[in-house]
Amino acid sequence: MRNRRLWIDRLALACVMLAAWEAVGRIRGSYWISSPTLVVERIWTLMLNGDLWFHGRFTLAEAFGGFLLGAIPGCAVAMGLRSHPFVRSAFLGVAAIGYAVPKTALVPLFILWLGVGPGAKVALVATAIFFIVFYSTLNGVDAVDQKLLSSARVFGASEWQLLRHIVWPAVVPYVFGGLRVAVPYAIAGAIVGEIISSNRGLGYLAQFGASDFDTTLVFVSLVTVMLIVLSVSAALSQVQQRLLRWQTGSSQDPHAGAT
Amino acid sequence: MTMKRDLPETIDAGALLQLRQLGISYGAGTSGERCWILRDLDLDVQEGEFLTIMGSSGAGKSTLLNLVAQTLQPSAGQIAFRGKVVGGADMPADPGSSRQIGYVTQDDNLLPWRTVWDNVMFPLTLAGKASASDIERVRRLVEQVGLTPWTKHYPHQLSGGMRKRASLARTLAYNPPVVLMDEPFGALDAETRAQLQADLLDLWASEKKTILFVTHDINEAIALGDRIVVLSGSPGQVVLERRIDIQRPRDPELIFKAPTFAGHYDAIRSCLRAGSHP
Numbered sequence: 197m198r199n200r201r202l203w204i205d206r207l208a209l210a211c212v213m214l215a216a217w218e219a220v221g222r223i224r225g226s227y228w229i230s231s232p233t234l235v236v237e238r239i240w241t242l243m244l245n246g247d248l249w250f251h252g253r254f255t256l257a258e259a260f261g262g263f264l265l266g267a268i269p270g271c272a273v274a275m276g277l278r279s280h281p282f283v284r285s286a287f288l289g290v291a292a293i294g295y296a297v298p299k300t301a302l303v304p305l306f307i308l309w310l311g312v313g314p315g316a317k318v319a320l321v322a323t324a325i326f327f328i329v330f331y332s333t334l335n336g337v338d339a340v341d342q343k344l345l346s347s348a349r350v351f352g353a354s355e356w357q358l359l360r361h362i363v364w365p366a367v368v369p370y371v372f373g374g375l376r377v378a379v380p381y382a383i384a385g386a387i388v389g390e391i392i393s394s395n396r397g398l399g400y401l402a403q404f405g406a407s408d409f410d411t412t413l414v415f416v417s418l419v420t421v422m423l424i425v426l427s428v429s430a431a432l433s434q435v436q437q438r439l440l441r442w443q444t445g446s447s448q449d450p451h452a453g454a455t
Numbered sequence: 456m457t458m459k460r461d462l463p464e465t466i467d468a469g470a471l472l473q474l475r476q477l478g479i480s481y482g483a484g485t486s487g488e489r490c491w492i493l494r495d496l497d498l499d500v501q502e503g504e505f506l507t508i509m510g511s512s513g514a515g516k517s518t519l520l521n522l523v524a525q526t527l528q529p530s531a532g533q534i535a536f537r538g539k540v541v542g543g544a545d546m547p548a549d550p551g552s553s554r555q556i557g558y559v560t561q562d563d564n565l566l567p568w569r570t571v572w573d574n575v576m577f578p579l580t581l582a583g584k585a586s587a588s589d590i591e592r593v594r595r596l597v598e599q600v601g602l603t604p605w606t607k608h609y610p611h612q613l614s615g616g617m618r619k620r621a622s623l624a625r626t627l628a629y630n631p632p633v634v635l636m637d638e639p640f641g642a643l644d645a646e647t648r649a650q651l652q653a654d655l656l657d658l659w660a661s662e663k664k665t666i667l668f669v670t671h672d673i674n675e676a677i678a679l680g681d682r683i684v685v686l687s688g689s690p691g692q693v694v695l696e697r698r699i700d701i702q703r704p705r706d707p708e709l710i711f712k713a714p715t716f717a718g719h720y721d722a723i724r725s726c727l728r729a730g731s732h733p
Contacts, residue, residue: 346526347564351578351629352551361577365568442568442609 230412238416252420254397258314258386262321267378270329271371275363278337279355291330299324299385303392317389317397324385329374336370337363369443372436379432380425387421469538470499471665472523472633477532478544478690479518486531491690492518496532498684498693500667502632505659507680508669509723511730515691516669517561520635523667524558525550536633554582557626557634561641563618565610571621572597572606578629593628599661600624600654616647623655627662636668640675652678652707660704673727677719678707685723687730695726 214232221231242248277284299320306316344362353361390399398417405413477496480489493515500506510516521527523534525541525548533543536555542548565574575593579585585593597603600620610618619639626634640648652675659666670676676683677699685695701713710716 341564343560343562343564344566346550347558347560348577348581349550350524350526350556350558351581352554353581357581361581362566365566443611 226411227409228411230415234412235415235419238412239419242416248416248420251396251398251401251417252424254314255383255386255390255399255421256424258317258389258397259321259382261314262318262385263325263378263382265318266322266325266382267329267375270326270374271333271367274330274333274337275359275367277334278359278363291327294323295327295331300388303389306389307393312393317386317394320389321382321385324381325378328378328381329371332370332374332377333367336367339370340366368439369436372432372439376429376432376436379428383421383425383428471502471504471537472498472500472667473535473538474498474523475533475535477519477522477534478530479515479522479527480530480690489530491530493522493686494531494690494692496692500633500665502665503663505666505668505679505681507676507683508667508686509671509673509676509683509727510686510691511727512671514686514688514730516686517637519686519691520558520637520667520669523633524556524635526558554629555631555633557629557631559622559626559634559636559639561637561639563610563615563622565618565621565625567610570607570609571602571613574610574621575602575606575625575628577625582629589628592630593624596624596627599658616643616651619643619651620654623651623658627658627664630662631664633665633667636666638669638671641671648675649708655679656703656705656707673720673723674710675707676723677701677716678705678710683719683723685726685730687726694730695723697722 217229218231218233221229221234226234239248273287277287302323303316303320306319310316310319340363344366345358348358348362386397387399387402390397391403394400398421402414402417405411405417474496477498478491478494480486480491480494482489496519508516508519518527522529522542525534528548529542529544531544533540535541540546541555565571566577569577575597576585576590579589579593597606600623602617602620602624605613605617605621610621613621623639640651643651656679658664668676668679670679680699683695683697683699684693685697686692687694697719699719701710701715705713711720
């Protein structure tokens with residue numbers, strides 16, 4: 197019942213905020229901040245004429261591609277460094293420098309190297325995601341219970357088997373922690389890339405709207421991006437719950453603890 | 456480093472497990488400057504023997520098991536299994552290489568992401584696909600430790616005693632001839648412990664294992680062991696070796712009723728006291 201109460205509260209708060217937005221829009225004029233009704237109307241039109249899908253799929257593809265290109269190596273490198281302490285400390289030094297560089301400042305370089313097409317955006321997203329996933333996976337690898345590793349060694353586990361059966365399952369929660377932080381960054385990276393130079397994508401749509409004094413179009417782009425991030429995060433947490441059934445929670449059994 | 460050169464490549468195959476001048480130290484420098492946890496330890500364990508190891512805390516009981524399990528690298532001496540040298544100061548420690556040794560540690564070390572069944576099968580799956588007869592054996596083992604209704608549960612859903620049973624079944628699952636146990640029942644309540652001790656004796660009798668069992672409980676040591684060794688001192692050495700002649704089958708809960716119990720108890724206790732107040 198607490199859950200239901202929570203949702204009622206959330207819904208009420210959302211309604212109040214939307215009403216306030218609408219009110220300000222009507223009083224001060226929709227020119228400055230548009231209004232929820234205008235935004236919904238415009239989303240509907242853009243959905244019908246296919247513009248939203250046209251721009252949205254570029255942003256999605258760039259974000260998704262960059263996400264994979266960043267997350268997979270980030271995870272793999274962090275796992276691979278486990279048994280190589282020397283390489284690890286060397287790599288961590290370099291990674292700290294890479295992490296310190298503001299990724300958006302790299303966009304001019306990426307455009308120079310990869311052109312104004314999707315390549316530059318994918319590269320931007322991938323560099324941002326790599327570090328997020330790398331560091332969170334690294335935390336997980338460091339937190340693996342040494343006693344589990346040692347007991348598996350006594351059972352005759354090879355290095356590869358340790359990685360697969362002990363390190364990887366132990367690291368999954370950390371990887372997901374990183375991935376969930378990374379999702380908004382992936383979309384943000386794609387959007388920023390598009391704003392800087394592009395003729396398509398949701399970032400371009402927002403940029404175009406602003407330059408055309410079309411506030412509603414800017415908000416349409418923002419709302420779409422928000423919906424994408426929310427739904428991807430929700431999907432990710434579903435997958436996470438399935439993978440982490442072994443943790444306390446959903447699989448609780450009433451007989452637990454009884455001998 | 457000079458002492459090990461005198462050791463032969465093989466040792467006469469008298470006992471199943473032979474420790475010769477085994478030592479482990481930390482720190483740097485010559486052997487005199489280093490800090491020795493165990494030194495010049497000689498111990499023979501016969502096939503099928505139940506050996507209990509006692510000692511004041513810090514005497515190196517767990518270290519000794521870690522050396523035998525090869526999760527620690529000895530600084531001196533040799534370990535021989537069936538007369539063949541398998542570990543020592545001049546060989547890199549390679550735990551699990553022989554798959555002759557099972558180790559039940561103080562913590563149950565079950566993998567939280569595997570069900571009880573998958574945990575028990577884990578050592579077998581590491582070695583490849585388990586045969587039908589292996590699976591049947593494990594099924595019987597799980598039955599014997601009373602976990603059959605719990606095979607699909609995750610470790611966090613079990614009580615401490617049940618996790619300990621699962622851990623024991625997992626170690627016996629791949630059928631190692633030698634089983635090391637480091638205060639496995641230390642953290643359990645008295646009733647559960649007595650039940651597990653009785654089950655362990657049954658398993659030991661039916662599975663014909665050689666067991667090295669570390670405990671700080673004199674009753675437990677006498678109830679389970681064929682022989683008790685007491686480690687003491689710094690560096691740790693064997694200061695007492697005592698054969699327990701109480702007839703089997705024994706009832707661990709009523710072991711104090713055995714006529715020779717008091718004699719064993721006093722001898723061990725005075726030895727432990729002498730060790731803890733040098």
